[in-house]
Amino acid sequence: MALPQQKQDATEARIAAIAKPAGGVWLTEARNAALSRLRAMGLPHARDEYWKYTRPATLVQPDVPPAAVFELYESAVFHEIDRLQIVFVDGVFDPDASDDLAMAGVEIEPLAQAGAADIHWARELYGVLEANGQSPVERPLAALNTAFAENGVLIRVTGRAEKPVNLSYVQKTENLDVTIHNVVKVEEGADLTLLENGPAASRLNKVLEVEVADGAAFHHVRTQGRAHERRAATHMFARLGKESTFKSFTLTVNGALTRNEAVVEMTGDDAVAHVAGAALGDGATGDFHHDDTVFVTHDAVNCESRQVFKKVLRNGAVGVFQGKILVKDGAQKTDGYQISQSLLLDDDSQFYAKPELEIYADDVACSHGSTSGAIDDEGLFYLRSRGVPKDIATDLMVVAFVAEAIDEIEDEAIAADILGRLEGWLERRRG
Amino acid sequence: MLEIKNLHVKLEEEDKAILNGVDLTVEAGKVHAIMGPNGSGKSTLSYVLSGRDGYEVTDGSAEMDGKDLLELEPEERAAAGLFLAFQYPVEIPGVGNMTFLRTAVNAQRKARGEEEISAADFLKLIREKAKTLKIDADMLKRPVNVGFSGGEKKRNEILQMAILEPKMCILDETDSGLDVDAMKLVAEGVNALRDAGRAFLVITHYQRLLDHIQPDVVHILAGGRIVKTGGPELALEVENNGYADILSEVA
Ligand SMILES: Nc1ncnc2c1ncn2[C@@H]1O[C@H](COP(=O)(O)OP(=O)(O)OP(=O)(O)O)[C@@H](O)[C@H]1O
Ligand SMILES: [Mg+2]
Numbered sequence: 001m002a003l004p005q006q007k008q009d010a011t012e013a014r015i016a017a018i019a020k021p022a023g024g025v026w027l028t029e030a031r032n033a034a035l036s037r038l039r040a041m042g043l044p045h046a047r048d049e050y051w052k053y054t055r056p057a058t059l060v061q062p063d064v065p066p067a068a069v070f071e072l073y074e075s076a077v078f079h080e081i082d083r084l085q086i087v088f089v090d091g092v093f094d095p096d097a098s099d100d101l102a103m104a105g106v107e108i109e110p111l112a113q114a115g116a117a118d119i120h121w122a123r124e125l126y127g128v129l130e131a132n133g134q135s136p137v138e139r140p141l142a143a144l145n146t147a148f149a150e151n152g153v154l155i156r157v158t159g160r161a162e163k164p165v166n167l168s169y170v171q172k173t174e175n176l177d178v179t180i181h182n183v184v185k186v187e188e189g190a191d192l193t194l195l196e197n198g199p200a201a202s203r204l205n206k207v208l209e210v211e212v213a214d215g216a217a218f219h220h221v222r223t224q225g226r227a228h229e230r231r232a233a234t235h236m237f238a239r240l241g242k243e244s245t246f247k248s249f250t251l252t253v254n255g256a257l258t259r260n261e262a263v264v265e266m267t268g269d270d271a272v273a274h275v276a277g278a279a280l281g282d283g284a285t286g287d288f289h290h291d292d293t294v295f296v297t298h299d300a301v302n303c304e305s306r307q308v309f310k311k312v313l314r315n316g317a318v319g320v321f322q323g324k325i326l327v328k329d330g331a332q333k334t335d336g337y338q339i340s341q342s343l344l345l346d347d348d349s350q351f352y353a354k355p356e357l358e359i360y361a362d363d364v365a366c367s368h369g370s371t372s373g374a375i376d377d378e379g380l381f382y383l384r385s386r387g388v389p390k391d392i393a394t395d396l397m398v399v400a401f402v403a404e405a406i407d408e409i410e411d412e413a414i415a416a417d418i419l420g421r422l423e424g425w426l427e428r429r430r431g
Numbered sequence: 432m433l434e435i436k437n438l439h440v441k442l443e444e445e446d447k448a449i450l451n452g453v454d455l456t457v458e459a460g461k462v463h464a465i466m467g468p469n470g471s472g473k474s475t476l477s478y479v480l481s482g483r484d485g486y487e488v489t490d491g492s493a494e495m496d497g498k499d500l501l502e503l504e505p506e507e508r509a510a511a512g513l514f515l516a517f518q519y520p521v522e523i524p525g526v527g528n529m530t531f532l533r534t535a536v537n538a539q540r541k542a543r544g545e546e547e548i549s550a551a552d553f554l555k556l557i558r559e560k561a562k563t564l565k566i567d568a569d570m571l572k573r574p575v576n577v578g579f580s581g582g583e584k585k586r587n588e589i590l591q592m593a594i595l596e597p598k599m600c601i602l603d604e605t606d607s608g609l610d611v612d613a614m615k616l617v618a619e620g621v622n623a624l625r626d627a628g629r630a631f632l633v634i635t636h637y638q639r640l641l642d643h644i645q646p647d648v649v650h651i652l653a654g655g656r657i658v659k660t661g662g663p664e665l666a667l668e669v670e671n672n673g674y675a676d677i678l679s680e681v682a
Contacts, residue, residue: 377484382521382575383531385481386591387509387539396534400525400574
């Protein structure tokens with residue numbers, strides 16, 4: 001099927017603006033396949049149904065919109081967590097700033113290095129989960145990523161990782177495209193926590209492909225960087241085996257445009273998948289448009305999935321949630337839950353939600369809810385009547401509102417770090 | 432301490448007058464009680480004094496220690512020493528009772544230019560006060576009023592009062608929903624706070640509470656106005672005869 005000319009032109013213009021990276025056989029093959037996929041789909045356009053609430057133009061155009069570098073005034077998030085840190089500066093792996101990559105039960109290799117080889121274990125995942133996730137809905141920016149990414153890490157976990165792996169993305173340059181592609185394979189019965197933080201770039205395209213094998217567990221917690229003008233399109237593709245666990249949480253504060261897609265496929269019985277996010281935007285400090293697009297497929301028996309998304313929007317900030325639970329024929333005893341809520345702190349802010357259930361099995365329990373509301377005036381007055389100033393009272397209620405999403409983080413120290421950060425940022429913003 | 436003059440209040444949203452010229456003076460060291468039929472405006476008076484939205488003062492004034500209350504934000508009134516124990520304490524999911532109270536204490540201290548209380552000292556203080564009110568530690572950890580029984584909510588109000596040590600305490604039907612023992616605890620809590628520098632305005636429907644908290648003055652509020660003022664015997668009269676006699680007498 002031929003693409004509309006406009007779409008084709010936009011896609012070719014973007015492709016032409018990117019240098020084709022060199023690599024070994026396996027990676028070159030994966031990149032070429034992705035490029036073909038991309039050309040067949042074309043980059044997103046404002047008229048695409050899947051981009052109804054988020055304008056893709058600034059993510060698609062060849063020119064990189066600049067974003068001032070956000071100066072951290074405090075130590076970076078996860079600083080107090082004992083972790084193996086891997087640093088990318090302007091999207092490039094920085095071995096000097098990173099810890100030694102050796103850890104028992106975990107094999108970590110930078111993509112730039114692994115990609116030079118002719119064969120690699122990652123070939124069975126790199127671009128494969130992404131390609132899988134292209135139907136029933138197309139995600140062309142992810143194919144773009146697979147085709148051109150030169151940086152990222154390939155992680156294979158064969159045991160219980162003794163500490164989390166933390167990918168820190170430092171932005172040094174004001175206008176730069178960064179493409180990062182990470183692949184994680186958690187082998188049978190193994191266990192890994194992956195932390196990610198930092199803005200990475202003025203425009204980031206990031207893909208994470210995760211295979212969680214039978215009985216394995218993968219925990220993921222990320223914060224997206226507070227640079228006000230940054231833009232990001234991120235995709236997470238996860239495939240879950242039998243009795244496996246996948247839990248992902250994202251905290252987003254600031255950012256002109258963020259589109260986070262999560263595509264989770266449950267292929268083994270008795271698996272658990274939780275995808276959660278808290279996003280806080282204040283239009284007074286710059287544009288804020290945050291889009292969580294989630295697609296969970298149940299293709300096995302007795303699996304549980306949860307989507308918990310909270311947004312706090314003020315001064316013209318915009319939030320979007322598109323969340324779908326697809327229960328395939330035969331995926332009996334599915335327990336699917338989805339909640340998406342926004343707290344609108346004024347009349348200027350907007351929240352668009354499109355929750356969807358598509359169910360082809362008869363013995364399932366699925367529920368979804370989406371709400372959008374103002375702060376509870378009664379509660380606010382109660383707090384103020386005890387002497388708590390209005391701004392602090394509001395923030396107490398904001399934190400209470402997003403707590404349900406933060407609660408999805410299993411590790412208490414990490415959850416406390418996230419909560420502490422959030423409280424700190426709110427406090428600082430109050431002045 | 433508290434001086435209300437000719438206070439007229441209507442709802443902001445609709446043309447409904449609720450208070451029609453309330454005059455009331457509460458001196459430091461005294462306990463005043465307000466009784467009155469349902470819907471006479473007792474809670475409205477307490478809300479207007481503490482600064483809740485939704486009301487419009489069309490005439491009159493309300494001062495605390497010579498300070499115009501009506502132009503202050505609710506938190507400023509609290510920092511100045513005003514406290515309202517709500518008739519219906521509000522549930523705030525997700526906000527921990529402890530966090531809330533410590534934030535409140537420190538915000539008030541900050542507003543008054545005092546030093547903040549340390550986490551350790553606060554814990555000691557709240558444990559001690561909670562114990563006297565028989566509030567268990569578990570309740571303190573829960574979100575504000577969420578899942579509290581009616582009586583627990585009321586006790587929580589008194590706990591907050593004991594910790595914040597306000598000088599003008601308004602209690603809006605704190606006795607309703609309390610069992611006999613809890614009422615005694617609450618009354619003891621109030622009596623423990625009674626001193627020359629502090630005043631109470633106790634709104635109640637029942638003489639029972641006033642057996643435990645002896646009022647100096649009793650007022651009857653009806654139709655948005657104080658229609659009668661007397662001593663403790665006035666409460667007994669209401670208890671025995673209801674409002675009919677009093678209302679016909681003043682009509
Ligand atoms: N926000 C409001 N909207 C509509 N009517 C209101 C509002 N607030 C108060 N009123 C009305 O004003 C009147 C006084 O109410 P208020 O709650 O002050 O009475 P009260 O004396 O405390 O009664 P009770 O003894 O039942 O607690 C009532 O008729 C009530 O319905
Ligand atoms: Mg009342």
